[in-house]
Amino acid sequence: METQYRGAVLGGLICQMFFGLILVAIYRALYAGKPQPIPLSHVTTYVWLQQAFFRMLLASDPELLDKIRTGAIAYDLCRPLHLYGYYYARIMAQKLTGSVLRALPMLVFASLLPEGWGLCLPASVPALLVALLALILGLLCVSALENITMGFTMRTLDPRGMQGMLNLLMVTLSGNLLPLTLFPDSWQRVITLLPYAQLLDAPIRLYTGEYALGKAPEVLLIQLVWTCILILLGCAFWNKNQRKLIIQGG
Amino acid sequence: MNTLRLYGRSMAMLIKSQLQYPVSFLMQTLAQLVMEGGELLAVILLIDRFDHMNQWDPGDLYFFFGLMSVSFYLTEIFGRGVTGNFPSMVRNGQLDTILLRPRGILTQVLCSAVDPRRIACIAVGTVSLVIGSRMSAIAWTPLKALLLAESIFFSFWLILGLFMVEAILCIHSVKSVELANTLTYGGRSACEYPSDIYPRPLRVLFTVVAPFALVMHVPASFILDKPLFDWPLWAAFVTPFAGLALFGVMYVLFRKALRFYRSTGS
Numbered sequence: 001m002e003t004q005y006r007g008a009v010l011g012g013l014i015c016q017m018f019f020g021l022i023l024v025a026i027y028r029a030l031y032a033g034k035p036q037p038i039p040l041s042h043v044t045t046y047v048w049l050q051q052a053f054f055r056m057l058l059a060s061d062p063e064l065l066d067k068i069r070t071g072a073i074a075y076d077l078c079r080p081l082h083l084y085g086y087y088y089a090r091i092m093a094q095k096l097t098g099s100v101l102r103a104l105p106m107l108v109f110a111s112l113l114p115e116g117w118g119l120c121l122p123a124s125v126p127a128l129l130v131a132l133l134a135l136i137l138g139l140l141c142v143s144a145l146e147n148i149t150m151g152f153t154m155r156t157l158d159p160r161g162m163q164g165m166l167n168l169l170m171v172t173l174s175g176n177l178l179p180l181t182l183f184p185d186s187w188q189r190v191i192t193l194l195p196y197a198q199l200l201d202a203p204i205r206l207y208t209g210e211y212a213l214g215k216a217p218e219v220l221l222i223q224l225v226w227t228c229i230l231i232l233l234g235c236a237f238w239n240k241n242q243r244k245l246i247i248q249g250g
Numbered sequence: 251m252n253t254l255r256l257y258g259r260s261m262a263m264l265i266k267s268q269l270q271y272p273v274s275f276l277m278q279t280l281a282q283l284v285m286e287g288g289e290l291l292a293v294i295l296l297i298d299r300f301d302h303m304n305q306w307d308p309g310d311l312y313f314f315f316g317l318m319s320v321s322f323y324l325t326e327i328f329g330r331g332v333t334g335n336f337p338s339m340v341r342n343g344q345l346d347t348i349l350l351r352p353r354g355i356l357t358q359v360l361c362s363a364v365d366p367r368r369i370a371c372i373a374v375g376t377v378s379l380v381i382g383s384r385m386s387a388i389a390w391t392p393l394k395a396l397l398l399a400e401s402i403f404f405s406f407w408l409i410l411g412l413f414m415v416e417a418i419l420c421i422h423s424v425k426s427v428e429l430a431n432t433l434t435y436g437g438r439s440a441c442e443y444p445s446d447i448y449p450r451p452l453r454v455l456f457t458v459v460a461p462f463a464l465v466m467h468v469p470a471s472f473i474l475d476k477p478l479f480d481w482p483l484w485a486a487f488v489t490p491f492a493g494l495a496l497f498g499v500m501y502v503l504f505r506k507a508l509r510f511y512r513s514t515g516s
Binding site: 007008011012014015018019021022023025026029030031032033034036162164165167168171172177178182183184 | 277278281282284285288289291292295296298299300301302303304423428429431432436439440443447448449452
């Protein structure tokens, strides 16, 4: 599906590279005035990795929203499968294909940029491997999170207001709007424990070495716990929704 | 004059129709408020950590942010037909009906939509402008107020003109063109900050190609008494006209593009 509109993908990629460049330029200007304990190269790496895996954060299933609005979801309810599991798999697949397709060219572009602008190498080879593992856990976690948002949509029908706010939470607390490493230090202690920080922030910090390797098991455990909690919550929520679901006729 | 009255009537009608669902409207407006508040929060957090940016103090940065926010969302409210709905008009053939009617095409496109929810974003922008003006202790004079009004007025045309780039590309390619976002949304994100913090290529882009620097930053820097370039005061009154000029060019190109318009046939 994603390869059918190559022009659109390419356009989106160039657009995101441009956004990345602007963000890096802003942080460079800020660092020139007042250097910080976190090295600039970590911040630029953070920006590029966020841009590369941006698709993971994006709410990505307009089809399901349409189904809920038009009532076509009734067909899905008739299918002999676990509804939550079905949509969980769908959302995860969309996020995975969308981000892999965009991440590779983006990472190549970012690593070609001159020193101080682009992507720096991972802290070590084990750090890279742990970061990859954390990224997979992050994907599981964000898919669970999105299924909960979908659950809310089933209830309200007009999800735009609600979704806008949930998206803002996502963009802010996952470090896309502003790297979490630049938030006030006292806030970081709380923010990094929230589920939003598990998606991209934790893998990126493992990659840059912000989290030392010794801290990796702890980070992975937090991710795993959040994933389990969110899936259980989502499952319960969807089951409850299904029992009182009123299909829109039409 | 006739056109303006038509536009006014359409706006009144559209706003009235949107207010028919007050709860949904309020929720969405609130969501806009929170979203733009989030953008402002990012600037506040950055300033909290870094104190300043080159010669710009925190107050100056809030002022620049507010100016961009007010201008951009003013365009999104009143130019919604161009900024939001145009690609779908081309795709579903709605543009065909517009071409048949005996009125200006752009007029009709602009009359077809309004987005009053963005008023919440303008509120955030205004607060940022006020905070910035207080913190930087701007000595307001009638001349400075006029300059601010002029800057916002021409920014409207500049941003509308940039959104027309997307409309023009869309007539040729039918699909909405994400690439055009680099100038519109990219310009907004970048030019929330004064353009002199950027390296030369980006600075040229935002001065010559998409002249945010001429329309917003030059007048704003005069208001803040920290001129961006060594130009005399009258220059700050002249440069914002670049916004209108860009709109004019895009208008001509838009007319040209319409000659190539082929209906999608739906």
